[in-house]
Amino acid sequence: MAVRGLAAPPTPWSKNLAEPKIDPTAYVHSFSNIIGDVRIGAHVLVAPGTSIRADEGSPFAIGENSNIQDGVVIHGLEEGRVKGDDGQNYSVWIGKNSSITHMALIHGPAYVGDNCFIGFRSTVFNSRVGNGCIVMMHVLIEDVEIPPGKYVPSGSIITNQQQADRLPNVTDADLSFATHVIGVNQSLKAGYQCSENASCINPIRNESSGNGSGRDRSYANVGGGNLPSEIVQQIGDLLAKGYKIGTEHADARRFRTGSWKSGSPINAKSTGEVVAALEACLREHTGEYVRLLGIDSKAKRRVVEEIIQRPDGPVAAKSSNGKVSVSASAPSGSASSGSSDLGAQIGDLLAKGFKIGTEYADARRFRTGSWRSGPSISGSGVADALSKLDAIISEHPGEYVRLIGIDPKNKRRVLEEIIQRPDGKVVKTASTSAPASSSSASVAPVSSGKLGNNVTEQVRDLLAKGYKIGTEHADARRFRTGSWKSCSPIQSNNISEVMTALNGCLNEHSGEYVRLIGIDSKAKRRVLEEIIQRP
DSSP: OOEEEEOOOOBTTBOOOOOOEEOTTOEEOTTOEEEESEEEOTTOEEOTTOEEEESSSOOEEEOTTOEEOTTOEEEEOSSOOEEOTTSOEESEEEOTTOEEOTTOEEEEEEEEOTTOEEOTTOEEEEEEEOTTOEEOSSOEEESOEEOTTBEEOTTOEEOSHHHHHTOOBOOHHHHHHHHHHHHHHHHHHHHHHHHTOHHHHHHHHHHHHHHSGGGGSOTTSTTSOSOOHHHHHHHHHHHHTTOEEEEEEEOHHHHHHTOOEEOOOBOOOSHHHHHHHHHHHHHHTTTSEEEEEEEETTTTEEEEEEEEEOTTSOOOOOOTTSSEEOOTTSOTTSHHHHOHHHHHHHHHHHHTTOEEEEEEEOHHHHHHTOOEEOOOBOOSSHHHHHHHHHHHHHHSTTSEEEEEEEETTTTEEEEEEEEEOTTSOOOOOOOOSSOOOSSOSOOOOOOSSOOOHHHHHHHHHHHHTTOEEEEEEEOHHHHHHTOOEEOSOOOOOOHHHHHHHHHHHHHHTTTSEEEEEEEETTTTEEEEEEEEEOO
16 A cells, blocks of 8 residues: 555644645555655556655645656755746646656756656756656756756756757657657556456456466456557557547448548546447447547647457557558558558658658669659548559559658658669658658668768758758667767868768767757757668
8 A cells, every 4th residue: 555645744844744635546656655745646657666755845746647757756945936837836846748767856946847758867956847858867957947848868967047048959759759658657557556456457367377368468458458558558648648539440341442430439538448448449340440549639630540450350560650550451562561661651741731742763763863743642541541652653563653741831841752662562661750851851871981962962951051060879779769969069061071070970980870960059949850870
């Protein structure tokens, strides 16, 4: 049983004996220590070994869906307060959907906004960290205000406001990593709650001891349902971002024509309730395709389309980037079956409001870069777009075909990706975790230390616009966590000197990922992040 009712001790400055107020849906581990006026919101996870003591400074507030991980210490000074989002004064305020990770220290007066990530062993003291900030490992933040949406690299010491204002902006890859952590911890919370409920844990324990298959099933599926842990985690991610969950179903005929029917609305906001509703939908439509929808109700658009059941019963595997998966049941020999990443990439483009076009070229035109425009693709979903891509590919056998992502507002290309070569094979799409450039969506790996013409042109274009050039590098482990390290600064505006410096960075960090950074120094933001070397 968690220590949930330990009052603050009487002290010379306070004798109110305030006790913690913990939402019933939160999970506080029995090895954690909660003292005094600590207000813990809905669906919060407080992991083992944490110490949250509002015995000097108080009160503390922890917003819904946040997670306080192992070894975290939250404390506050008697003097000093921050204003919370509800307008009241707090010693420590932690917003919604934030992760305070292993061994971090949040010492009041301190404010951490919504959708923040505070990395391992980092310290926040007498500071405000704005919404959507990513603070990596072993960071010190003291006596400053970090503007919203900033990225603080590992090992940084931020103790004056000028340093804080110069921080780079968070990228899409950083946000994806932070929301992934939220989803993981929501699944862990459900798992801990299940482990303390005999009716939930006993069937799983019996199944595991009987045939071993229980190890492959998620203990977060209350009631022992059919959804795998990846889907449960994805649901947690979507709910943490404030999205709605919906379903659609189709028999084989409707699936071929893309005529899905809407399932019953799901109004639940907790992961367990949504999982239960999805499992009921699967049972109701046995023998049909069923897909999960993530819905951004404010923007009135879909952010996820994920097939979770097929007529033969097995649940479709989740796509590699967790966004859209429509390829599991697509006909063989098509663009749809070539790679689930292609469906994911199309879904990502549509979700961001980009248009999709195509171009094709025979071998001669390909060598000279003289592509011909193909038909544009307009459709309501990924499946429709993939079927139209199949038709275009079949019209141009023996030729190169490439997918174009177009930003109609800025009238520029955000993606160029070859999806067919003359041998007829559809190539697997590259990762799009970093923003695509206007000239090329993916730079070929550079291992020789000599940068290609496309990178040279890109650098020249950035310098012509008055931008600065920077570089970052990461080994395989840091690349997976998005924890890049900066290379030596490049101060020159001369193209040859910049290219020499870039090649020097590549040579210095051979065997690592290296990415090119375009920096708008006036607006203090990044305009480009492009990987130019892979291990």
